[in-house]
Amino acid sequence: MNEWQVDWTPELHRRFVQAVEQLGLDKAVPSRILELMGNEYRLTRHNIASHLQKYRSHRKHLMAREAEAASWTQKRQMYAAAGGPRKDAAAGGGPWVVPTVGFPPPGAMPPHAGMAHHPGQPPPFCRPLHVWGHPTGVDATLPLSPPSMLPVWPRHLAPPPAWAQQPPVDPVYWHQQYNAARKWGPQAVTQCVPPPMPPAAMMQRFAAPPMPGMVPHPMYRPIPPPPSPVPQSNKVAGLQLQLDAHPSKESIDAAIGDVLVKPWLPLPLGLKPPSLDSVMSELHKQGIPKVPPAATTNCGGAA
DNA sequence: GCTCGTATCT
DNA sequence: AAGATACGAG
Numbered sequence: 001m002n003e004w005q006v007d008w009t010p011e012l013h014r015r016f017v018q019a020v021e022q023l024g025l026d027k028a029v030p031s032r033i034l035e036l037m038g039n040e041y042r043l044t045r046h047n048i049a050s051h052l053q054k055y056r057s058h059r060k061h062l063m064a065r066e067a068e069a070a071s072w073t074q075k076r077q078m079y080a081a082a083g084g085p086r087k088d089a090a091a092g093g094g095p096w097v098v099p100t101v102g103f104p105p106p107g108a109m110p111p112h113a114g115m116a117h118h119p120g121q122p123p124p125f126c127r128p129l130h131v132w133g134h135p136t137g138v139d140a141t142l143p144l145s146p147p148s149m150l151p152v153w154p155r156h157l158a159p160p161p162a163w164a165q166q167p168p169v170d171p172v173y174w175h176q177q178y179n180a181a182r183k184w185g186p187q188a189v190t191q192c193v194p195p196p197m198p199p200a201a202m203m204q205r206f207a208a209p210p211m212p213g214m215v216p217h218p219m220y221r222p223i224p225p226p227p228s229p230v231p232q233s234n235k236v237a238g239l240q241l242q243l244d245a246h247p248s249k250e251s252i253d254a255a256i257g258d259v260l261v262k263p264w265l266p267l268p269l270g271l272k273p274p275s276l277d278s279v280m281s282e283l284h285k286q287g288i289p290k291v292p293p294a295a296t297t298n299c300g301g302a303a
Numbered sequence: 304g305c306t307c308g309t310a311t312c313t
Numbered sequence: 314a315a316g317a318t319a320c321g322a323g
Binding site for chain 3: 001002005006007008046047050051053054
């Protein structure tokens, strides 16, 4: 990075966000932000303007995704309230009667309680990530633990594994998080098997279920699906695919985000739970050679 | 000629 | 992909 190029360190960014919030999003213009931030960083109005552009753009994306996630949640809840999957659904179930795989009926268990994983083993879902640190407001973090001081993963190192993101740091760089999320790659779309995680981190991370009604960021960004239709052996699924013709990347992301938030609801079409094989091999990698049968029955393995 | 927002470039 | 620069509008 050139010496005359601004390095937007987390601290600097935090100050920036602070100023923006202080002004209000609509009144936050470069000159005013610059005023509030003072001259100690030797920033120009152009620097601020450039950063503000990025900031707005990322925020916009975020909100679009949240909106979609919310709509997904709504649809899935309607579907769940209607009684879940029905064999005679085609008669009048509507488009949300879709094939789902492997989750217990809604209400059969409290969130996360029946995920059939042993204590100390990760349930096969992953946690939304965090983007564009915000001291307050929409970028609030998950309630898993205090959002306070956690180390920022050094920018020059490889992105941290998802488990190391812990409760997201504030402020964080979008690119760090984006990269980390993207690391999960296409498999995240269909498998959602978390990367290896040390037991201690695991225990802390999954100690508390997400707060009901809390909508964490669906900040989870898998690689876009291949141009060809998602392979689907199921005919009903194929029908649904036609209805949904070409779901946007945002839709897919939102759907995933929603599933991650409410894993106890049926999976929407196109999302598959991790295969038994992948779960087993993942566990094996973590040094857990064999899982009792009971632990696998709810994995929805037949993908 | 300035500020702002957006597009484009490096 | 982050940050700089160009450019048109007000």
